[in-house]
Amino acid sequence: VVSAGRIIKLVLEYDGGAYAGWQRQKGIITIQEVIETALKTMLDEPITIHGSGRTDAGVHATGQVAHFVTGTTYEADVFQNALNALLPPDIVVKEASEAAAGFHARYSVQSKRYHYLIWNRFFRPALMRDRAWHVRVPLDLEAMADALKSIEGTHDFSAFQSSGSCAKSPIRTILQQSLSRDVNGMVCVTLTADGFLRHMVRNIVGTLVQVGRHSKTPSDFSDVLIGKNRSRAGPKAPPQGLYLVEVEYGQQSD
């Protein structure tokens, strides 16, 4: 596809708390719409931005990527400065750059990485109240790490896909997984994959927490994956613990 204009690539951080997710929708405020409105103010022409994918209502990003096409000749850093002046305090452009022809924030994705934060202490979080899932029962991280091993590699992730997905195939490849707990009791689940199905990280984490609290074994977790049956998985983890932290792009298909 040859576009009439330059392709500007944005790396974005946002607090998803106030938004009905990434994707533009009538009658509710979304991140895509807020950025498009700022671009319209700046450029005085309607612009459509394309994200690497949707994030759900309440989900955060420290490394969402989006692009748009423009006929204007501003340097890329002018877009960063102007947008950061126009955008609300909970959305920021971390980087703006001109991408090579053929780049598409969604179709050129090579891999994406998510973090999921779990506040694993008896008392609820105050400072992190909209930034993590509070799980009061002490989690068995060893059991959770065992379970996570079973999703490494290429699998049919139907068991961890919410309905309403429009993915053509439920096959995805988990390139990397890790689990850690910091001195404050914050547990971080990291997942990198070539792509994710609808609610896949939150469904995995919800089931993983069942393992951590011993209501499922690591082997049950693996059986859920193999069984490809959503109804055997745990409840979906809430959105406020989820962060899209990085989107990587490979060779550009131009």
Add this chain to the structure above:
Amino acid sequence: VVSAGRIIKLVLEYDGGAYAGWQRQKGIITIQEVIETALKTMLDEPITIHGSGRTDAGVHATGQVAHFVTGTTYEADVFQNALNALLPPDIVVKEASEAAAGFHARYSVQSKRYHYLIWNRFFRPALMRDRAWHVRVPLDLEAMADALKSIEGTHDFSAFQSSGSCAKSPIRTILQQSLSRDVNGMVCVTLTADGFLRHMVRNIVGTLVQVGRHSKTPSDFSDVLIGKNRSRAGPKAPPQGLYLVEVEYGQQSD
């Protein structure tokens, strides 16, 4: 002083963003007042709580300590659970315990530790927008570390004290200082002292940032301290980067 009742000690975390600081004041909402109101609801008797010290409007805590005296016979963890159910989401009781006779959250303090967070990147913070000071110019951490060394030990801190202080003496002892930068560009200044004067951490950090951006040398910083002249120090750093992280107590004076 012998009190008629048990002394309950609370360790508190709070997001100071919505409050006019710790200390009860007529006509504005403070953290002390919100906790006292919750205790009144729980115990059906008016309670006064004593904090380890005030925190200013917008300043956070992950380890503020307070105590109150009660004639009730609840176990300490009942206070934690009941208060956490009654308090708003931005204030939480991390620990509740019964203290020995003679304990006083303010008068028994041995040392206090503060963190000050500086978001040292070109673009403003989105997720941390109310949790750190944004300093856009890259800071010279080596120069700042040099400067910080000069405040170690016992000094007259008049140069870093804001007017309106009711401290009897401007002499304080810095027991520990450190400076670090994480992978996200967040700089953390840590100061532990036997006590702090009014706005002392924020005045130190404000001057320290002048060193970090080369508008003062480490030796100028040391001269400000020695000169005891507030007007030679830098502007006060804003409140949202400051966290009271720990209060330590020594042998109890009973």
